[in-house]
């Protein structure tokens with residue numbers, strides 16, 4: 001193998017939806033900051049990590065203002081994706097229902113108020129209105145139901161490709177099947193000098209961005225950076241529902257039953273959960289298919305909310321990896337002590353819906369020196385050492 005040397009202003013490591021969004025947004029703002037030579041290295045193919053398994057749900061129901069605002073601002077981009085980025089992100093507006101039980105009522109109401117405080121259109125609705133939106137659903141047992149009329153879902157892989165397509169059109173050099181094997185620093189370790197790839201390429205650069213999804217813990221540890229990141233495996237099922245009884249339904253989450261769901265096409269209902277997860281040591285080795293125990297359990301839980309699902313046909317099942325942090329909030333920050341090194345990871349099971357704004361804000365942080373469109377300090381790396389975790393609301397990660 002012949003080693004080649006290249007130069008770039010920025011090297012982004014990882015071609016999931018985050019890396020592609022960052023690359024595109026950096027390229028679109030290059031006139032402002034002058035970082036024009038942008039390289040993205042992807043170890044496999046675009047979207048081959050978490051992005052390719054994402055359920056694509058887009059909802060605003062979060063416990064913290066920072067996540068709710070990220071989701072709300074991102075929704076505006078999803079809804080106008082063709083004009084802002086170009087291409088098709090597959091955004092489908094279905095509306096989104098959130099069912100809360102009595103135990104979660106106080107947290108639920110507080111969350112709705114937080115979401116409304118950052119501009120999210122959401123409100124608590126009556127059981128009758130929920131029944132009209134979701135024929136075939138059980139609604140009477142819920143202590144409260146929230147409705148987000150503009151939420152829905154989009155195509156996570158398609159979104160990543162659309163960002164990559166626009167990035168390429170703006171001059172970004174995207175190299176597939178090119179794992180980054182190392183980040184080189186100056187002799188005293190104080191600044192980034194190059195990113196090295198498995199094919200022997202050495203890209204001299206002052207800026208490296210790790211957007212490496214479930215590989216992040218391993219990648220950062222190999223550079224002496226100890227981040228509290230854990231890859232966990234989560235399963236998703238698709239059911240072919242009885243259309244005479246449940247002709248259509250919005251997306252939604254059932255906090256008590258710890259499931260989220262959404263329509264997939266005209267006939268299928270997609271369901272995932274917030275409480276089954278296995279820690280995975282090697283992101284390249286995990287069981288790809290749904291397990292019988294999960295199928296049985298989640299089928300029953302979904303049927304509690306949508307009884308006709310008991311007679312549905314199982315259409316598909318698969319698993320993917322989340323990248324969890326201790327507070328289920330991402331890390332979007334520079335690494336103190338190594339100038340030019342940035343991380344953007346830890347999006348747990350809900351990063352896709354944030355990806356449009358993640359790109360905007362990381363481009364501001366990298367290009368301008370700080371994120372200006374909104375305050376992302378709650379997502380700083382140092383919060384773990386400071387014990388300043390974001391409150392996770394329900395205490396589990398039910399909502400995708």
Ligand SMILES: Cc1cc2nc3c(=O)[nH]c(=O)nc-3n(C[C@H](O)[C@H](O)[C@H](O)COP(=O)(O)OP(=O)(O)OC[C@H]3O[C@@H](n4cnc5c(N)ncnc54)[C@H](O)[C@@H]3O)c2cc1C
Nearest residue numbers: 014016018043049050051054055057180213320351352353
């Ligand atoms: C089953 C499942 C359901 C989900 N459902 C939803 C949902 O409904 N709504 C929602 O908002 N979010 C959801 N998510 C979460 C969302 O998909 C993720 O938060 C998001 O895709 C993370 O994107 P990423 O770019 O950070 O990571 P990834 O998509 O994993 O991308 C990281 C990329 O980095 C590459 N890489 C790693 N190491 C290297 C290296 N050394 N060199 C080069 N490349 C490297 C990988 O190959 C990979 O392509 C779900 C996730 C899963 C798994």
